[in-house]
Amino acid sequence: xxxxxxxxxxxxxxxxxxxxxxxxxxxxxxxxxxxxxxxxxxxxxxxxxxxxxxxxxxxxxxxxxxxxxxxxxxxxxxxxxxxxxxxxxxxxxxxxxxxxxxxxxxxxxxxxxxxxxxxxxxxxxxxxxxxxxxxxxxxxxxxx
Amino acid sequence: xxxxxxxxxxxxxxxxxxxxxxxxxxxxxxxxxxxxxxxxxxxxxxxxxxxxxxxxxxxxxxxxxxxxxxxxxxxxxxxxxxxxxxxxxxxxxxxxxxxxxxxxxxxxxxxxxxxxxxxxxxxxxxxxxxxxxxxxxxxxxxxx
DNA sequence: TGGTTAGATGATAATAACTTTCATTTTCAA
DNA sequence: TTGAAAATGAAAGTTATTATCATCTAACCA
Numbered sequence: 548x549x550x551x552x553x554x555x556x557x558x559x560x561x562x563x564x565x566x567x568x569x570x571x572x573x574x575x576x577x578x579x580x581x582x583x584x585x586x587x588x589x590x591x592x593x594x595x596x597x598x599x600x601x602x603x604x605x606x607x608x609x610x611x612x613x614x615x616x617x618x619x620x621x622x623x624x625x626x627x628x629x630x631x632x633x634x635x636x637x638x639x640x641x642x643x644x645x646x647x648x649x650x651x652x653x654x655x656x657x658x659x660x661x662x663x664x665x666x667x668x669x670x671x672x673x674x675x676x677x678x679x680x681x682x683x684x685x686x687x688x689x690x691x
Numbered sequence: 692x693x694x695x696x697x698x699x700x701x702x703x704x705x706x707x708x709x710x711x712x713x714x715x716x717x718x719x720x721x722x723x724x725x726x727x728x729x730x731x732x733x734x735x736x737x738x739x740x741x742x743x744x745x746x747x748x749x750x751x752x753x754x755x756x757x758x759x760x761x762x763x764x765x766x767x768x769x770x771x772x773x774x775x776x777x778x779x780x781x782x783x784x785x786x787x788x789x790x791x792x793x794x795x796x797x798x799x800x801x802x803x804x805x806x807x808x809x810x811x812x813x814x815x816x817x818x819x820x821x822x823x824x825x826x827x828x829x830x831x832x833x834x835x
Numbered sequence: 836t837g838g839t840t841a842g843a844t845g846a847t848a849a850t851a852a853c854t855t856t857c858a859t860t861t862t863c864a865a
Numbered sequence: 866t867t868g869a870a871a872a873t874g875a876a877a878g879t880t881a882t883t884a885t886c887a888t889c890t891a892a893c894c895a
Contacts, residue, residue: 568861606875606876610854656813681824684820686818711842716844717844775882
């Protein structure tokens, strides 16, 4: 609950900083997204939003998610199915994904040791890491 | 040199197994791709191929890369620029990528310890890993 | 070897996802 | 309140990918 309020506040302040205006549509789309746990696509989010407000258009959802991505409140990801999927900013820090190649189920995990080794590997090449993406592909317990 | 011959042989046997026919166009596209070190897009590969055989069409390049991907000789990747890029099957085992978010330079690295930790993390969730993708994003030595 | 046929090709059309445009509506600071 | 700036929704435009279709060609066989 406090989570949702906080994200909304972050969004509000981002909007204010950028000199944008707040609208009912954007608020509702953002709120709906913030309450989502899955990696949602634009079409899926649009469908969800339309249940209560049928007159919202695809473009508005698109623009809202673009804004949320810019502000760091959403993360855009490509899992290889040809669609961009949006993920909520995790409260408890970064996590990685493991995707079942049979049923498409996505589980999450995080491993501090891996992160550390990544940093070290990058450093060796003279790179500075600001972000990373780790995806494992395999079979989930139900599909093995 | 032997590398290219081997990959061609693998392709030939894959074609035979599947009951397909061999063609000059496909051979030339595959050969060109095998000699490529970069993560090449369809358009880039088409351009390369057209230098010697201008009458080859996009569709043939597309279909050839699809075939190479199916046969495991190429790896399709999405680095987030909206295009699928194809990478040669590495001789020396799997590697990961580190991408400069300023100049787009892509460096490669591999770390056995990371791979091992991935396996362990997956196992904890009951998953079996068959593949993975690790990308670090940051600044390269020239762009820091 | 020539005929047959299933696969391959190249041009083009069709999709699908994403992005932009534009007329209109809404927000909000003065 | 009002007017400039931003937002919206519908629709059009892009871009990359995939499918279609009329030939063409490889490869097997009589």
